[in-house]
Amino acid sequence: QVTLKESGPVLVKPTETLTLTCTVSGFSLSTAGMGVSWIRQPPGKALEWLAHIFSGDEKSYSTSLKTRLTISKDTSKSQVVLTMTNVDPVDTATYYCARVSRSGYYPFYYYFGMDVWGQGTTVTVSS
Amino acid sequence: QSVLTQPPSVSGAPGQRVTISCTGNSSNIGEGHDVQWYQQLPGTAPKLLIFGNSNRPSGVPDRFSASKSDTSASLAITGLQAEDEADYYCLSFGIRLSVWVFGGGTKLTVL
Numbered sequence: 001q002v003t004l005k006e007s008g009p010v011l012v013k014p015t016e017t018l019t020l021t022c023t024v025s026g027f028s029l030s031t032a033g034m035g036v037s038w039i040r041q042p043p044g045k046a047l048e049w050l051a052h053i054f055s056g057d058e059k060s061y062s063t064s065l066k067t068r069l070t071i072s073k074d075t076s077k078s079q080v081v082l083t084m085t086n087v088d089p090v091d092t093a094t095y096y097c098a099r100v101s102r103s104g105y106y107p108f109y110y111y112f113g114m115d116v117w118g119q120g121t122t123v124t125v126s127s
Numbered sequence: 128q129s130v131l132t133q134p135p136s137v138s139g140a141p142g143q144r145v146t147i148s149c150t151g152n153s154s155n156i157g158e159g160h161d162v163q164w165y166q167q168l169p170g171t172a173p174k175l176l177i178f179g180n181s182n183r184p185s186g187v188p189d190r191f192s193a194s195k196s197d198t199s200a201s202l203a204i205t206g207l208q209a210e211d212e213a214d215y216y217c218l219s220f221g222i223r224l225s226v227w228v229f230g231g232g233t234k235l236t237v238l
Contacts, residue, residue, distance in 0.1 A: 049227040060225035113163045113178030
């Protein structure tokens with residue numbers, strides 16, 4: 001059974017750095033074509049894709065947030081970590097991680113979608 | 128404001144057919160990039176409905192179908208049921224840029 005679980009602080013102060021961890025089970029982060037995405041959703045608002053990382057350590061970031069985000073993985077711990085610097089109250093949201101898989105080769109990948117999601121973790125940015 | 132535009136809301140009666148549009152541009156859908164669709168029931172994490180423009184993962188009923196044309200895509204739901212009431216999101220991306228983007232979401236109300 002494939003599961004993902006997000007963890008991190010519930011409350012963060014403005015200008016601080018937010019660190020979120022996604023712990024996966026049921027699949028390996030080193031399997032070719034496997035990856036993990038981070039997505040967030042402010043209260044009452046739409047989903048926003050943030051970043052993803054794939055088995056070969058290929059990383060991609062949201063254009064609007066790329067200067068503040070860093071994604072990394074620890075295959076031995078089955079964890080993917082997302083850090084967001086200089087947080088602001090507008091970063092208050094539920095943060096999700098999700099498994100994503102693909103086939104093919106650069107640049108002609110075929111993506112199978114984000115098929116398994118974590119339950120999400122709610123982060124509030126406030127002083 | 129997302130680069131993928133969806134209607135804020137749609138509605139339909141049980142048993143009816145509804146469609147949800149997702150309009151992009153020449154940089155995403157129009158450049159031939161695939162579209163995915165997600166369903167988010169109230170208070171839950173999103174669920175993958177469609178990948179690769181029109182493919183349903185195992186377990187997704189065939190009442191859900193999707194298509195893509197030029198710079199837009201659409202999701203169709205036939206035989207509308209009360210449990211279909213949810214928010215629906217499209218997603219597309221640029222292969223070279225590897226940057227993904229969600230649409231603004233559409234709230235489906237079953238009357």
